[in-house]
Amino acid sequence: xxNEPLYSLRMRAAxxxxxxxxxxxxxxxxxxxxREELEEAVSALLRKALHHSRGTADxxxxxxxxxxxxxxxxxAPLPISTYCTTSVQAxxxxxxxxxxxxxxxxxxxxxxxxxxxxxxNLRGAxxxxxxxxxxxxxxxxxGVRVSRMDWERMSHAIWKKRQPLLESVRVxxxxxxxxxxxxxxGTVAELCWSDDPEYSTGYVSSPTKGYCRIFHLKExxxxxxxxxxxxxxxxxxxxxxxxxxxxxxxxx
Ligand code: AMP
Numbered sequence: 001x002x003n004e005p006l007y008s009l010r011m012r013a014a015x016x017x018x019x020x021x022x023x024x025x026x027x028x029x030x031x032x033x034x035r036e037e038l039e040e041a042v043s044a045l046l047r048k049a050l051h052h053s054r055g056t057a058d059x060x061x062x063x064x065x066x067x068x069x070x071x072x073x074x075x076a077p078l079p080i081s082t083y084c085t086t087s088v089q090a091x092x093x094x095x096x097x098x099x100x101x102x103x104x105x106x107x108x109x110x111x112x113x114x115x116x117x118x119x120x121n122l123r124g125a126x127x128x129x130x131x132x133x134x135x136x137x138x139x140x141x142x143g144v145r146v147s148r149m150d151w152e153r154m155s156h157a158i159w160k161k162r163q164p165l166l167e168s169v170r171v172x173x174x175x176x177x178x179x180x181x182x183x184x185x186g187t188v189a190e191l192c193w194s195d196d197p198e199y200s201t202g203y204v205s206s207p208t209k210g211y212c213r214i215f216h217l218k219e220x221x222x223x224x225x226x227x228x229x230x231x232x233x234x235x236x237x238x239x240x241x242x243x244x245x246x247x248x249x250x251x252x
Contacts, residue, residue: 004034006067006248008148009041012123013049013057019142023059025123025195027052029173032067032150032248053198054223067148067248074152074250077159078179079210080166088200091216095191095204098214102189102206104230108133112191112228117218122195122226125181127237130188130230136237143226144241148248149180155252170199171213176251178205184243186235193217195225 009031014023029048033041042062049060085091092113099109111133115126124143127136137144151159151172160167174192181190182205189209193202202217202225218224231240 004036006069006072007033007035007038007041008063008065008067008248009033009038009045010063010145010147011045011049012061013052014059015055016058018059018061019123024055025121025141026054026057028123028145030145030147030149030177032148032250038064053196069248072248072250074155074252075179075183077175077211077251078182078205080163080175080213081210082213083215085215088216088219091202091214094214095202095217098204098206098209098212099189099191099230102204102209102230103130104189105131105133107131108230112230115228116191116193116226117224119226120195120223125190125227125229127229127231127240129233131233136231136235137241144229144244146177146180146244148246149176149251151176152250152252155250159252170194174203175211178203178211179251180249181205181229181244182207183249184240186231186240188230188232190230191228193225195223197221197223 011029013026015026017023027048029045031041049057083094085094096109108128108130122141122143124145126143129136178190181187189206191204200218200220201215203213205211
């Protein structure tokens with residue numbers, strides 16, 4: 001695997017028109033692939049774009065770039081825990097507790113919730129100062145899209161066998177993303193719930209707490225959602241974004 005050419009794949013799909021022309025974000029996806037697996041990876045991204053409960057994709061962009069490869073780091077997936085909360089109120093309280101335990105301030109937690117509950121068309125993540133709650137990036141609704149990460153095939157098969165209840169592609173993808181985010185210098189914690197109206201389970205993740213799935217972070221049928229990355233005030237934001245967008249990593 002190490003010496004084969006590697007490709008980064010990025011997909012984004014929107015309804016109505018392209019994102020930059022005001023279209024509604026439908027879905028996105030990021031993969032790392034060898035040349036041999038490229039066709040299957042493109043097909044998987046296309047399937048994801050074409051079948052999404054947020055709507056019908058009228059615009060689909062799939063970008064494929066060869067990745068200049070040296071030694072690519074392999075990150076161990078974050079350990080998973082699940083909180084079976086039974087209401088949105090309880091789910092959000094649990095999320096706030098976990099964020100607090102990861103050293104995010106109450107003000108920043110409140111700001112994170114405000115942003116996610118009022119975002120219906122966020123394509124990437126919003127970066128917030130983990131103490132003041134101030135926004136640290138200038139990307140607007142485009143946000144910061146974490147790319148160039150994927151599961152190493154053999155390790156993924158073993159990981160899936162160990163977590164038979166978490167077989168969904170959605171959880172695998174989210175754990176890969178959260179693992180890369182947690183590995184970035186400056187990350188304090190992450191808060192996520194999907195903008196998919198049919199999926200209300202979200203998560204808090206952090207280097208100290210791992211990947212904490214929480215049932216009911218929003219009501220079924222709601223279109224709101226997105227990701228918040230809480231970072232330390234000292235974080236060099238340009239370097240942080242460069243790492244998340246450009247540095248290839250395997251999860252395994
Ligand atoms: P999903 O988990 O695919 O339902 O995505 C939910 C939300 O998380 C999206 O609307 C984006 O705001 C954000 N998001 C999804 N993928 C990424 C990514 N690769 N990097 C940063 N944010 C993302």
